[in-house]
Amino acid sequence: MKHLFSTWAILLFALFIVVPNSFAAKWKAQHVVLIGLDGWGAYSVEKADIPNIKNVMANGAYTLKKRSALPSSSAINWASMFMGAGPELHGYTEWGSKTPELPSRELNQHGIFPTIFQLLRDASPEAEIGCLYEWNGIKYLVDTLALSYYQQAPDYNKHPTALCEMAVSYLKEKKPALTLVAFDNPDHIGHGVGHDTPEYYAKLKELDGYIGQIIQATKDAGTFDQTIFIITADHGGINKGHGGKTMNEMETPFIICGKNIKTPATGRKEVCNEDKRRSAILWPFLPGHISGSTVPR
Numbered sequence: 001m002k003h004l005f006s007t008w009a010i011l012l013f014a015l016f017i018v019v020p021n022s023f024a025a026k027w028k029a030q031h032v033v034l035i036g037l038d039g040w041g042a043y044s045v046e047k048a049d050i051p052n053i054k055n056v057m058a059n060g061a062y063t064l065k066k067r068s069a070l071p072s073s074s075a076i077n078w079a080s081m082f083m084g085a086g087p088e089l090h091g092y093t094e095w096g097s098k099t100p101e102l103p104s105r106e107l108n109q110h111g112i113f114p115t116i117f118q119l120l121r122d123a124s125p126e127a128e129i130g131c132l133y134e135w136n137g138i139k140y141l142v143d144t145l146a147l148s149y150y151q152q153a154p155d156y157n158k159h160p161t162a163l164c165e166m167a168v169s170y171l172k173e174k175k176p177a178l179t180l181v182a183f184d185n186p187d188h189i190g191h192g193v194g195h196d197t198p199e200y201y202a203k204l205k206e207l208d209g210y211i212g213q214i215i216q217a218t219k220d221a222g223t224f225d226q227t228i229f230i231i232t233a234d235h236g237g238i239n240k241g242h243g244g245k246t247m248n249e250m251e252t253p254f255i256i257c258g259k260n261i262k263t264p265a266t267g268r269k270e271v272c273n274e275d276k277r278r279s280a281i282l283w284p285f286l287p288g289h290i291s292g293s294t295v296p297r
Helices: 007-016 051-058 074-083 114-122 136-140 162-174 187-192 198-221 274-278
Strands: 033-036 061-067 130-133 149-152 179-185 227-234 250-259
Touching: 007 061, 033 061, 033 198, 051 227, 051 250, 074 114, 074 136, 114 130, 114 179, 130 136, 130 162, 130 274, 136 149, 136 179, 149 162, 187 198, 198 227
Parallel strands: 033 179, 033 227, 130 149, 130 179
Antiparallel strands: 061 250, 227 250
8 A cells, every 4th residue: 555655646646636527526627737847856946936836836735845766867757656656566767767677566458557647548538638748758658558649849959839839739729638748847957057056947937937828728728727737847956967865856846736626725735744745635536436447556
């Protein structure tokens, strides 16, 4: 059971919040938008000029104490989030893992460790499920056979707004049940210039603007009131790197806001207790009738 309560299981549980319209009376929201910022350390939040993100924090629940799995690098941590298990179970152990270095404890019908995308597909075969990303490594971790649509954005050095524009278009046109939008920054700036630098904070401000546009897209699509937004990261960083055990590398934000998520007026804003920050945010929203969907332990 302990793996069910891992930091990353929060995102697995987000799956069960999503529902097609025919089940709206039983489920708690019809849409989930998961936004990932690669290399976003929690240490930066207080100092950063990120009004859209801070508005989500103010109107939902969050922690700045979520910890990365070790090593504090990308593939191992995105896999842990998408799969709701640690590397000792899913087997992805390195920064750029494309296949498991360890044999996966469980395999789904597509030959990959079960993911939130596949579990939603099983629960709702007609659901629109999408993944839009900048770093090519994401596609090896999401179970593309379970997706309705997935697409890598062009080089953000030449087309910095492309991923945001793709996400806005997709959310408006398809009104998906579950959407992953995975940015490869501020990690790129962290490696090139350094974490906790003026350039790093400038990139966060830019990313915050994209998040504002993504949220606005759900309003334009008429889905905002039935959407849960999750904003988080795979790891932080220190100097020009990551992968180690410092808190700057390991602690990342986890922010959740939207339909049926408690606000400061109705509950605690910051979930900081070790156990509760890992799982309790979404436990009240688990529909009991999805008993056929299981999490490997």
